[in-house]
Amino acid sequence: MFNKKKKNNKEQITNEQTEMQEPTKHYSKNELKQTLEILSKEEFINLIKEKINSPSDFIIKNVTDEITIVYIDNLIEVKSLTDLTIPTLQNISDPTPQTIKEKLPLAQIDISNKLDILIYELLEGAALIHTKENAEIIIAKISSYQSRGLSAPENESQVIGSQVGFNESLATNISLIRRFVTSPNLCNEKFEVGEDTITSISLIYIKGVASEEQVNTIRQRIESLDVSGLIDSAILAELIDDSSKTVFPQMLLTERPDRFCDGLLSGKIGIMMNGSSMGIVTPVAFIEFFHSKEDQNLRWQIGTMLRLLRLFAMIFSIFLTPIYVAALTYHYEIISQTLIVPLSESRAIVPFPPILEALLLELIIELLREAGSRLPTKVGQTVGIVGGIVIGTAAVEAGITSNILIIFVALSALASFTTPNYVMANIIRFLRFPIIILAGIWGFLGIMLAVCFLLIHLLRLTSLGAPYLAPLYPTRLKDLPNSLIRLPLSIISRQAVNTRKGDEESTKQKDSKKVSE
Amino acid sequence: MKQATQSKQYEKINAFLIFFVIVSCQIGVGIHGFQRVIYEEAKQDAWISVVLSFILAHIVVFIMFKTLEKFDGLDIYGIQKEVFGKILGKFLNLLYVIYCTFAFFAVLKNYIEVVNTWVFPYVNARFIAIAILLIVIYAVTGGLRVIVGISFFSFFFLLWIPPVLIFPLYYSNPNFLLPIMEDWAGILRGVYLMSFTIVGFEILNIIYPYIKEKERKNANKYAQIGLLATFFLYITIMLITIMYFSGPQLERVIWATLTIFNIIEFPFVERIEIITICLWLLIVLPNLCLYLWAAYRGVSSIFKIELKKFIWIFASIIFIFTFIIRSRTEINTMNNYFGQISFYVVFVYPFLLYLFASIKKRRRKGTGDSS
Numbered sequence: 019m020f021n022k023k024k025k026n027n028k029e030q031i032t033n034e035q036t037e038m039q040e041p042t043k044h045y046s047k048n049e050l051k052q053t054l055e056i057l058s059k060e061e062f063i064n065l066i067k068e069k070i071n072s073p074s075d076f077i078i079k080n081v082t083d084e085i086t087i088v089y090i091d092n093l094i095e096v097k098s099l100t101d102l103t104i105p106t107l108q109n110i111s112d113p114t115p116q117t118i119k120e121k122l123p124l125a126q127i128d129i130s131n132k133l134d135i136l137i138y139e140l141l142e143g144a145a146l147i148h149t150k151e152n153a154e155i156i157i158a159k160i161s162s163y164q165s166r167g168l169s170a171p172e173n174e175s176q177v178i179g180s181q182v183g184f185n186e187s188l189a190t191n192i193s194l195i196r197r198f199v200t201s202p203n204l205c206n207e208k209f210e211v212g213e214d215t216i217t218s219i220s221l222i223y224i225k226g227v228a229s230e231e232q233v234n235t236i237r238q239r240i241e242s243l244d245v246s247g248l249i250d251s252a253i254l255a256e257l258i259d260d261s262s263k264t265v266f267p268q269m270l271l272t273e274r275p276d277r278f279c280d281g282l283l284s285g286k287i288g289i290m291m292n293g294s295s296m297g298i299v300t301p302v303a304f305i306e307f308f309h310s311k312e313d314q315n316l317r318w319q320i321g322t323m324l325r326l327l328r329l330f331a332m333i334f335s336i337f338l339t340p341i342y343v344a345a346l347t348y349h350y351e352i353i354s355q356t357l358i359v360p361l362s363e364s365r366a367i368v369p370f371p372p373i374l375e376a377l378l379l380e381l382i383i384e385l386l387r388e389a390g391s392r393l394p395t396k397v398g399q400t401v402g403i404v405g406g407i408v409i410g411t412a413a414v415e416a417g418i419t420s421n422i423l424i425i426f427v428a429l430s431a432l433a434s435f436t437t438p439n440y441v442m443a444n445i446i447r448f449l450r451f452p453i454i455i456l457a458g459i460w461g462f463l464g465i466m467l468a469v470c471f472l473l474i475h476l477l478r479l480t481s482l483g484a485p486y487l488a489p490l491y492p493t494r495l496k497d498l499p500n501s502l503i504r505l506p507l508s509i510i511s512r513q514a515v516n517t518r519k520g521d522e523e524s525t526k527q528k529d530s531k532k533v534s535e
Numbered sequence: 536m537k538q539a540t541q542s543k544q545y546e547k548i549n550a551f552l553i554f555f556v557i558v559s560c561q562i563g564v565g566i567h568g569f570q571r572v573i574y575e576e577a578k579q580d581a582w583i584s585v586v587l588s589f590i591l592a593h594i595v596v597f598i599m600f601k602t603l604e605k606f607d608g609l610d611i612y613g614i615q616k617e618v619f620g621k622i623l624g625k626f627l628n629l630l631y632v633i634y635c636t637f638a639f640f641a642v643l644k645n646y647i648e649v650v651n652t653w654v655f656p657y658v659n660a661r662f663i664a665i666a667i668l669l670i671v672i673y674a675v676t677g678g679l680r681v682i683v684g685i686s687f688f689s690f691f692f693l694l695w696i697p698p699v700l701i702f703p704l705y706y707s708n709p710n711f712l713l714p715i716m717e718d719w720a721g722i723l724r725g726v727y728l729m730s731f732t733i734v735g736f737e738i739l740n741i742i743y744p745y746i747k748e749k750e751r752k753n754a755n756k757y758a759q760i761g762l763l764a765t766f767f768l769y770i771t772i773m774l775i776t777i778m779y780f781s782g783p784q785l786e787r788v789i790w791a792t793l794t795i796f797n798i799i800e801f802p803f804v805e806r807i808e809i810i811t812i813c814l815w816l817l818i819v820l821p822n823l824c825l826y827l828w829a830a831y832r833g834v835s836s837i838f839k840i841e842l843k844k845f846i847w848i849f850a851s852i853i854f855i856f857t858f859i860i861r862s863r864t865e866i867n868t869m870n871n872y873f874g875q876i877s878f879y880v881v882f883v884y885p886f887l888l889y890l891f892a893s894i895k896k897r898r899r900k901g902t903g904d905s906s
Contacts (some may be wrong), residue, residue, distance in 0.1 A: 348654075348655070349654075349806075349809050351805065351806045351809070352804055352805055352806045352807070352809055352810060353803075353804070353805070354800065354801070354802060354803050354804060354805045355805075356802070357803055460655070460658070460666075461654070461655070461813070462654070462809065462810060462813035462814075463650060463654065463655065463663070463813045463816065465813070466813045466814060466816040466817060467666055467667075467670060467816065469817065470670050470674075470685075470816060470817055470820055471670060471673065473684075473685065473688055473817070474670070474673050474674045474677060474681060474685065475673075477677060477680070477681045477684040477685065478677040478681055485680075487684070491684045491687050491688065492548075492549065492680075492684075493549075493551075493552075493687075
């Protein structure tokens with residue numbers, strides 16, 4: 019479904035079939051072929067019906083003898099049709115498209131005789147007004163958006179800070195963003211992607227702050243998308259990623275407008291999609307997945323402590339169980355004497371080797387977590403009880419696992435939940451499994467091989483061309499105060515080097531040359 | 536000047552990263568057991584050998600930079616072609632590539648031996664070799680940016696060593712350092728033997744064109760600071776080793792550093808040398824990557840070959856060699872040979888190259904003026 023096909027523009031123009039499927043692209047390119055001639059009422063209705071395969075919710079309303087309205091039920095706002103449009107039309111004595119356009123008390127009215135535009139607007143929720151002996155049709159855009167109200171972001175909750183999250187309507191989301199950033203430089207570019215879904219995508223950035231080059235890259239990537247449908251921005255993010263082979267996301271999905279706008283202000287590029295409550299922010303560095311908006315709302319000392327705590331929790335969560343496995347399988351000599359007594363006591367009745375024991379318990383924790391997240395909240399509590407008491411205590415008493423491993427696994431699961439980003443938290447839990455297996459095979463050497471591999475992998479990754487491990491490597495001293503730690507606002511530079519345009523002077527010169535040319 | 540254009544802008548590195556490259560490239564497998572080798576020659580004055588060899592290294596780095604600055608934007612392979620003509624230059628490049636390969640192999644083999652001796656006596660060395668080679672291949676295909684990145688991060692994995700060295704101080708006896716300066720000839724022989732441990736900074740010869748142009752004049756400074764950092768680590772370890780072991784005991788210890796780590800105890804961890812050896816994989820990795828990358832640069836200056844192709848050929852050659860050299864004595868002989876070769880390549884050759892280069896430059900200037 020999401021194959022990126024190579025397109026041939028010439029073929030499209032000659033091929034009538036594709037033309038019909040992609041009216042939006044013609045809309046913008048002005049390559050329309052089929053224009054309407056003067057049609058009678060019946061001819062017009064039949065033509066439209068035929069084009070949209072005569073659906074059952076297609077409604078035809080005869081206002082007067084000369085004026086006919088067609089629309090698709092549920093897509094339009096009935097109130098403005100019955101209260102505003104129809105009474106006005108009834109009072110018009112001389113119904114030409116121009117007079118109707120002037121007299122209708124609606125904000126968005128267009129006139130067109132291009133069939134593709136008419137069909138597209140009809141499906142978007144416009145009412146088409148046909149008048150006798152006129153080729154041109156009036157498009158009254160009175161579409162109604164069904165969307166839920168604004169609510170607090172559930173996946174990225176925070177104590178201090180704004181409590182509003184995006185919803186599924188692109189218009190609402192953009193209005194939210196515009197309330198945060200009122201600057202006239204806020205650019206909002208529209209794209210329409212998906213042959214069948216024709217999804218609206220907004221590319222949002224602040225001109226002069228965001229890097230022109232990166233905006234161009236994103237623009238190209240979105241334009242070259244060729245998919246039949248897009249349902250969520252997570253899929254969009256995967257499609258326009260630098261590398262989709264890696265588990266690490268290179269674009270940040272957020273449902274917080276404040277975080278989104280914070281990104282825009284620091285020169286990042288935002289993408290919003292209709293129908294998705296998640297905005298995409300790019301480019302992002304690895305470290306930023308461990309930031310929460312709340313760090314900045316708290317005092318810098320506390321913010322720093324929280325960030326360091328999360329990083330520690332990440333390392334702790336990935337390596338605690340593998341270290342247990344490695345130490346108990348191969349390197350028991352490193353465990354100090356005081357510690358080895360309780361350890362061996364608790365492991366004495368366990369029949370499995372440490373690697374099996376650890377994999378089993380990790381799997382149980384993952385099962386509990388997955389079950390908890392799929393179940394309704396009321397039943398979810400039961401899962402916690404089952405997990406905590408039945409499996410935890412019973413497993414030890416039955417001699418399947420050792421007490422200490424239960425503590426380790428529970429701690430590392432807990433630590434993985436501190437990662438503010440859900441996607442990254444999942445990756446951290448997923449990473450543990452291969453490392454446990456490597457630790458079971460080669461002990462600490464296996465863990466180190468995994469560390470080296472991860473390090474190289476992260477070094478190789480880029481997000482929109484910007485290095486993923488910045489500002490640690492390549493070291494950007496200006497960005498360090500707001501990466502691992504969070505220093506006072508007076509020290510933090512406003513814009514990250516990653517998104518700065520013209521990092522090198524040479525590129526700056528090139529840019530100026532281009533402009534002069 | 537072809538090579539200067541080959542090093543693309545995005546691959547260029549900041550000058551201060553040279554510090555990390557130098558430190559990570561110098562600290563490798565030698566640090567595990569260099570004390571005994573030096574001690575056998577210089578006795579209690581082994582630390583003076585360390586001091587002298589580092590002074591020599593500082594001078595050599597200075598000369599290297601002088602040579603490189605003469606041919607701005609060229610690495611040693613380009614310079615050799617320029618100075619000695621195409622055919623002789625290519626031959627010398629080949630020798631340098633062989634040297635890099637030898638260095639790569641020595642590092643890999645020594646590390647695997649340490650792992651086999653201390654941690655996993657029964658794991659087949661070839662499997663460890665394959666695993667490490669795969670990691671190295673993955674790193675080098677990422678380009679210089681990734682390789683330098685590993686050097687950068689590996690430095691931070693070294694920082695825990697100096698504080699931990701306080702523990703053996705409790706058991707050390709400063710009297711073992713006396714009398715000072717007994718045997719000058721022995722000290723100088725110690726300097727000569729130190730070369731196996733100290734080399735690594737010759738990578739500057741190859742990495743120099745990849746430093747950002749504007750910052751190149753600072754590179755020398757960062758390289759010298761890097762040398763100083765490794766010097767402090769080596770001298771501390773050497774001094775503590777001499778004070779910790781009695782003479783005859785030290786002569787019987789192959790990996791003195793690891794033996795010292797043996798006695799360090801924390802409330803929850805003992806025998807940290809096992810952790811150290813495994814952790815050392817990340818310290819050894821930049822060594823391997825940089826030597827492999829240097830070898831590739833050399834080969835590509837002789838004939839055109841793709842990086843991926845070369846890496847796989849290189850890795851398989853190294854892998855075949857692991858079958859040939861196996862026992863402790865063989866590794867010892869190899870280390871001795873490598874030490875001797877590296878002494879000439881790293882400590883003697885730069886002076887000669889500088890001499891030839893300046894003669895060549897002067898002559899060309901002369902002809903340039905006359906025409």
